[in-house]
Amino acid sequence: MTKFVKIALAAALALGVTATTAQADSRKGQKIFIKKLKSPCGMNGDKFAAKHSQDEWKEIKDSGNFENEIIKICPKVKKGSIKKSWQGHLFDFAYEYANDSGNVPSC
Template identity: 40%
Template sequence: MNKLLSILLVAALSASVASADAKAGQKAYLKTLKAKFNMNGTKFAADHTVAEWEELFANGAKGFIKEYSEKYPASAAVLSSPDMADKLQDVGDFAKEYGSDSGNVPSCG
């Protein structure tokens, strides 16, 4: 019984930590990238599937930076900035949490 309770507690804590990163990513997206990409957070997250987002945000988000710098040239400097490097993993968590095949819908517009 104790083992089951421990497993459930760890699972609940892990889920809340993942959610916190997605929330931070949502805030970073809305504050920094929404105007550059000219789309709300819901449309942005639905741009790719969860697996596609995982691939784009692998290796320090190099794929994401490349793709979105090409699609939105005005965003290239922001995406490549050292300040944004810390936020990109959170943006990735947000995108993966609400990817087009996730079944989740963010509460942002």
Template identity: 50%
Template sequence: MNKIAKIALAAMLMLGMSSVTLNADVAKGQKLYLKKLKGSCNMNGAKMATQHSQGEWETFKEEGKLADELKKICPKASDKALDSKYLDHYYDFFHEYANDSGNVPSC
């Protein structure tokens, strides 16, 4: 019985950790912005995030136009930097530090 409980506990722990890594993350969005977009946008993350309010960033994401808006703000950004696998992370970062959020990133 003890062995079954240990296996079940280990399985729950692994499942819990894997679900956390699948979600988008503000810190990861910040790192991705610094690595992939900062050079082509010619502005730091704080200035980039404050280009819009939280509601505006939400609208872009919900309508599927986040990549288009980023391309408009940063015309030099490569399509690879705007890949769909990064967009959720960018969104979380921009939403967290939008001009009406009161938060300021450290980049």
């Protein structure tokens, strides 16, 4: 019985760790925006995120047009230059600081 409990606890711990790292993060999105998109966009993160409301950002992401919307807002950004691994973080950043959120980023 104790062997089973140890295996169950180890599995739960492993699952908890992998689930946490798989989630997107608005702070990471802000760092990615500052490092990779601020210059080509020619605007700060607050102006970028405020281009849409939270519902609009969610609709854009759900329709699969998030990268295209970034390119539309920032014409100097080229198709394919936004890595898939960045998109979740960038979405969380845009959603967190959308024009109807009341939040203002520090970038």
